[in-house]
Amino acid sequence: MKLLMTRPLPTPVVDAARQTFDVSVRENTSVLTGDELRASLRDYDAILPTLGDLYSAQVFADVPEPRAKMLANFGVGFNHIDVTAAKTAGLFVTNTPGAVTDATADIAMTLMLMSARRAGEGERLVRAGAWEGWHPTQMLGLHLSGKHVGIVGMGRIGQAIARRCHFGFGMKVSYFNRSIKKMDFPADQIATLNELAAQVDVLVVAVPGGSTKHLVDAELLKSMQPHAHLINIARGEVVEEEALIAALQSRQIAGAGLDVYEFEPKVPDALKVMENVVLLPHLGTATLEVRTSMGLMAVENAVAFAKGEALPNPV
Numbered sequence: 001m002k003l004l005m006t007r008p009l010p011t012p013v014v015d016a017a018r019q020t021f022d023v024s025v026r027e028n029t030s031v032l033t034g035d036e037l038r039a040s041l042r043d044y045d046a047i048l049p050t051l052g053d054l055y056s057a058q059v060f061a062d063v064p065e066p067r068a069k070m071l072a073n074f075g076v077g078f079n080h081i082d083v084t085a086a087k088t089a090g091l092f093v094t095n096t097p098g099a100v101t102d103a104t105a106d107i108a109m110t111l112m113l114m115s116a117r118r119a120g121e122g123e124r125l126v127r128a129g130a131w132e133g134w135h136p137t138q139m140l141g142l143h144l145s146g147k148h149v150g151i152v153g154m155g156r157i158g159q160a161i162a163r164r165c166h167f168g169f170g171m172k173v174s175y176f177n178r179s180i181k182k183m184d185f186p187a188d189q190i191a192t193l194n195e196l197a198a199q200v201d202v203l204v205v206a207v208p209g210g211s212t213k214h215l216v217d218a219e220l221l222k223s224m225q226p227h228a229h230l231i232n233i234a235r236g237e238v239v240e241e242e243a244l245i246a247a248l249q250s251r252q253i254a255g256a257g258l259d260v261y262e263f264e265p266k267v268p269d270a271l272k273v274m275e276n277v278v279l280l281p282h283l284g285t286a287t288l289e290v291r292t293s294m295g296l297m298a299v300e301n302a303v304a305f306a307k308g309e310a311l312p313n314p315v
Contacts, residue, residue, distance in 0.1 A: 001045040001306050006032055006053050009074070010288060013295030020303045021046065038063050041089075046070035046302045048295075051077065051282075052264075057085040066091065072302040073315070074294055075285075076100050077235060079209030083315055093315040094301035098156065099293040104284040105160035108204055108233045109168075111257025112149075114278045115229045116142040116202070118255075121275045142201065142227060142254065144169050150200035151175040152193065152215070153207030153234065161204055162187055174199060197223040202231060209235030218243035221253060229255045233284055236260040245270045248277055259284050 003021035005014065007029055017023045024044070026032075031052035032040065040047050041063040049055065049071055060066070060082065066089055071081060073095045086093050114120050118141045125131050125139075149165045151158045154177040165171040166185045173187040176196045180189055190196040197203055197220050205216060216230065216239040224230070230253060232239050241262040247253050249270070257278040261267050264282065271277055285291060297313065304311050 002043070003046045003048065003302060004040050004044040005048045005074075006036075006040070007050055007074075009048070009295045010292045012292050013299060016296055017048075017299045017302065020299075020306055034059070041066035041068045044068050046072060046305060048072050048074050048298050048302065049081070050074035051080060053080055055081045055086060057082045060085040060089040063089075070094075070302055070305040072298045072305070074298045077209055078315055079235060079237075081315075092305055092311060094298070094311050094313045095315055096294045096297040097313060099290060099297050100285045101156045101160050103287055103290040104157050104233055105164055107259055107280070107284045108157075108161045108206070108231055109164050111231045111233065111259060111278055111280065112144060112202055112204070112229070115231065115255045115257035115276075116144050118275075120278045124275075142229065144171065144202070146170050146172075147201040148172045148174065148199060150190070150196040150203045152196070152203065152205045153177060153212075154181045154187075155206065155208075157233070158204075158206040159183060161206060194220060194223045197221075197228075198225070200228060201225070202229045205230070205232040205234045205238055207234050207238060209237055213237045214240040216240060216244070218246070221247040224253050226252065227254045229253065229257065231257045233259045236262040236264050241268065241271075248274055251276075 001021050003017055003023050005025045008025060008027055014025060037055060037059045045068060047068055069091055071086060071091055071093045076095050076097050078095050081093060083093050118139050122139055149171045151162050154175045162173045166173050174190050174196055175187055176190050176193045221243055248256060255276040259280045259282055271279060301311055301313055
């Protein structure tokens with residue numbers, strides 16, 4: 001069976017796949033083009049796509065009898081795949097839940113600290129040679145310990161963030177989620193997202209993409225307190241970028257920390273020039289251990305498909 005990896009992956013992942021498949025690794029690190037998407041469905045039995053490889057309904061419609069029968073997605077998020085269209089075309093779809101949880105939660109905490117304590121702004125000050133020395137009122141930020149955090153989406157990643165906030169920083173935890181979650185530490189479920197936004201010092205977005213597009217919009221941002229910070233480690237499209245820019249420019253909220261962007265990899269100049277926003281290049285799972293674990297999980301799904309076994313992580 002022929003398998004396509006749409007981006008370069010860690011060597012152990014490629015080696016594991018080659019034990020079962022005739023593997024082709026696309027060396028280009030950008031997303032698949034429209035022609036490449038369609039060719040992958042025609043030319044391979046299984047594909048390991050990842051973020052941005054847009055397998056839309058139109059792509060499947062253009063290849064009515066695909067050779068491919070498996071999309072073993074590299075990543076927990078799969079909003080770049082029209083799962084309904086894929087299944088209608090006869091393809092299985094899997095993802096890599098669990099492997100990304102702790103690394104993504106760590107990045108959320110990184111963004112929380114950087115935004116609240118103005119760390120990015122401070123580093124730029126030092127690098128520019130503009131720091132004139134310590135004084136008592138220099139770059140005063142928000143002390144996170146004991147503050148109130150709101151988690152939007154209490155899945156694996158949301159719970160991992162909440163755990164770090166509670167046990168690491170003694171923060172009060174509230175959350176907005178479709179269902180009640182049982183945890184071994186105090187966490188209050190809030191009935192509406194606007195109510196949650198109005199109460200907390202830090203609002204962390206940890207929902208999947210897709211149906212949550214623009215869940216954080218101008219109205220929700222207006223609900224937040226002026227000293228509050230917004231953190232997004234979910235999908236860029238969940239936050240209405242134009243509304244966030246306006247809220248930051250007007251100091252309607254104190255700051256934001258972003259690892260993802262609505263039109264990624266494009267980041268608006270309006271965000272780049274503001275000091276009250278931290279911008280990271282989608283580092284959520286960017287450790288060798290985690291990316292290897294993700295890749296091996298994707299390969300495990302593909303191998304199960306090749307052997308006709310139950311898929312470990314079906315979507």
